[in-house]
Amino acid sequence: MKRSSAYSSFGRATPPAPEAMTASDAIELLKSGKVADNSLLGYGNGRSYGDSCQNLTGTVVDMRTLKSLRAFDPETGLLEADAGMLLSDVIGFAAPFGYFPAVVPGTQLVTLGGAIANDVHGKNHHRRGTFGCHVEALTLLRSDGQTYRCSQVENTRLFWATIGGMGLTGLILSASIRLMRVPSLDITEQVTPFRNTAEFFDLAETADQDNEYAVAWIDQLASGSKAGRGLLFTGNHAETGARAANDSSGGLRVPFQPSFTALNRPFLRVFNSAYRWSKGRSTQPRQSGYQGFFFPLDGVRDWNLLYGPSGLFQHQSVVPEALAREVVPALLEATRRAGQGSFLTVLKRFGSMRSPALLSFPRPGYTLTLDFPNRGEPTLKLLAELDDITVRAGGAVNPYKDARMSAETFAASFPDWRRLESARDPAFRSSFWARTAGRLGTNGASLVEAAE
Secondary structure (H helix, E strand, O other): OEOOOOOOOOOOOOOOOOOEEEHHHHHHHHHHOOOOOOOEEEEOOOOOOOOOOOOOOOEEEEOOOOOOEEEEEOOOOEEEEEOOOEHHHHHHHHHHHOEEOOOOOOOOOOEHHHHHHOOOOOOOHHHHOOHHHHEEEEEEEOOOOOEEEEEOOOOHHHHHHHOOOOOOOOEEEEEEEEOEEOOOOOEEEEEEEEOOHHHHHHHHHHHHHHOOEEEEEEOOOOOHHHOOOEEEEEEEEOOOOOOOOOOOOOOEEOOOOOOOOOOOHHHHHHHHHHHHHHHHOOOOOEEEOHHHHHOHHHHEEOHHHHHOOOOEEEEEEEEOHHHHHHHHHHHHHHHHHOOOOOOOOEEEEEOOOOOOOOOOOOOOEEEEEEEEEOOOHHHHHHHHHHHHHHHHOOOEEOHHHOOOOOHHHHHHHOOOHHHHHHHOOOOEOOHHHHHOHHHEOOOOOEHHHHHO
């Protein structure tokens, strides 16, 4: 066991895990059946923004040493690998065979186990659903010392709870996923500027129908008649192009952490104008590499250091489609009114494909992602306001992007949270779960409120 500051969340607004152990030591401990309650949590590659990957009162298990490929069928695209294998390595192996993960998040530097535990989504949710929709089976080690093979036909309750279960049902050791056949890794991309969110909503459904991938960037700081302007990116795998993956290590690197956030409003105004001009100057289809289309920020290592020593908060919400035209502008207006600038503001449409997970975040509607430098109380106040707008609209806040939502917001976002609690391995807990579900009574009311 070792004490290390290396096991932080990507947002760095919460303390790093105080204790860590290797995967092999954790496996030996779990097989002994002598594990203390709430003492463990699997840790992938630390790309969760909040405290869902932290256990400040226990020990995190570093899964990155378990990264072997176990089996692959080039006829079906079925791949089996250890849970610590990075998605970038899955892409690198499968690309020459003409396969690509059916769902990828905004970074390829996540582990297979982390992608499952968070049931991540990508730019093609309208066609492929979440990552969990493509998991065929997984192996799970629990504190009773037993290893369970889980699938749609074996240990199904554990299977549904583990996908999207944020690592709370035990230690994911390996998984089998079904990859998607593609003609090449390259993407035929088209950029369509829009003047406001109303114009985006007019474009969104058709964009989803016509394309494998669709996502919008919003100029969050634009106000007045320009409020809600942005760029809609659509794409499909090119019929001819690269069938070998590029180096995922990133050519650039932020060399040190500044003593203040470099992403202030003057910088963001210049950046947004330059980004909108450079990306939107041509509306003709163009072929681009997959790295730039799916994982642009992976090209700059340690970019999160630019937010300064206090880190960043990311807020991702989803709201029902029927209310999105009113709610999304309200969320953007709240951020402008608070004087906060979001470096990366993303808007996209979720489809109706259901995940097998108990607690999957995506659901039919529109999802807005914002990130802010952590400026203490003013930022926390804004985030609480964004929570309130979302919940009142019948929406939800993403738990694996969160570092501070209230227990009440969590319960409103995930009314079935008790089903995951009933499947949770008693030895596993995260700081997020302690902060949210741990503060709720059996009827879903806050224990603090009950005491008052």
